[in-house]
Amino acid sequence: MNGIKIISMGVEIECGMSDIAFRQLQKDFSDEKRFSLGRDRSVFVDGTTYCNFEIRFWSNRMKDIYDFIRYIWSLGIKQNVTCGNHVHIHVTGWELLTWDFQQYLVNRYIEHFRGIEKYLSRLTNRYCNYLDCLMNKGLSANVTIEQLRSCTHQRYRPVNFCPIYRPEKTFEIRLFPYFASSTEHIRAIQWLRKTIKEFTPTPEDHFYNFPLQKQKDTEAITILQ
Numbered sequence: 001m002n003g004i005k006i007i008s009m010g011v012e013i014e015c016g017m018s019d020i021a022f023r024q025l026q027k028d029f030s031d032e033k034r035f036s037l038g039r040d041r042s043v044f045v046d047g048t049t050y051c052n053f054e055i056r057f058w059s060n061r062m063k064d065i066y067d068f069i070r071y072i073w074s075l076g077i078k079q080n081v082t083c084g085n086h087v088h089i090h091v092t093g094w095e096l097l098t099w100d101f102q103q104y105l106v107n108r109y110i111e112h113f114r115g116i117e118k119y120l121s122r123l124t125n126r127y128c129n130y131l132d133c134l135m136n137k138g139l140s141a142n143v144t145i146e147q148l149r150s151c152t153h154q155r156y157r158p159v160n161f162c163p164i165y166r167p168e169k170t171f172e173i174r175l176f177p178y179f180a181s182s183t184e185h186i187r188a189i190q191w192l193r194k195t196i197k198e199f200t201p202t203p204e205d206h207f208y209n210f211p212l213q214k215q216k217d218t219e220a221i222t223i224l225q
Contacts, residue, residue: 006196009065010058010088010170011189013072014079014178016045017053021075025055028071034058042127043082058088065189070182079178081118084127085185087192088163088170097171101199102159106130108195109158109175122177129156 017025029035036056043052055077057068079085091097106123113119123130155162160172173192179185 005092006089007092008058008060008090009062009189009193010056010090011065011069012084012086012088013055013057013069013077014040014043014083014085015053015055015072015077016043016048016051016079017075017077019049021077022050022053024075025072032057034064045078045080045083048078058090062193066186069185069189073182073185079180081178083178084122084125084174085176085179085188087173087176087189088168089173089196090168090170092169094164094169094171097161097164102157104199105173105175105195106158112191112195118177119175122175123158125177127156128158128174130158 025037034057038054038056039052040054041052043054045051055072057065059065059068110120110123122128155172156174158173158175160174163170163172176188179188
């Protein structure tokens with residue numbers, strides 16, 4: 001797997017929020033090019049003024065990702081079972097990714113979140129269709145994503161490879177369910193970062209070598225050390 005390097009990461013946060021929170025978000029991020037805001041009709045968070053937002057932010061610095069997650073949750077956003085938390089990974093050398101990567105990630109996910117129903121139930125969610133992946137279980141683990149271009153059109157899988165063929169060259173992780181806090185959110189991102197790193201060890205990668213925060217992140221990454 002040598003040659004694959006992570007360049008940047010993007011988060012998609014499905015949520016509901018109040019009018020006050022929305023106005024604050026617009027004030028703080030209206031000029032931020034790495035930020036965008038959309039609507040998702042599959043999301044409905046009862047009791048919020050804006051019940052189906054999808055908030056997007058990307059960076060090539062982990063500190064920025066974590067700071068943005070803390071900021072968003074500090075606004076009082078709410079998530080429920082209709083919400084998912086997606087992560088886009090921008091890589092070079094993506095042609096080296098194999099079909100086995102998806103199965104590897106799911107296996108590690110099941111192992112890490114064993115016994116936590118809201119995480120495991122995500123695998124049967126219509127927007128993260130693991131059963132669809134099992135239909136391809138006869139494929140060789142070494143078949144590359146480039147070779148599978150015609151078979152990876154389905155976006156509602158644990159790993160959505162569709163964006164990898166577009167100019168942004170990202171793949172999307174759709175495994176994560178709704179969260180209850182910024183701490184839980186950061187723990188999940190940190191687990192993902194660690195797990196991908198173990199599958200594609202690239203110690204020279206500047207993204208992985210970016211120093212973690214020493215104070216606020218300590219609690220968030222404890223279970224991953």
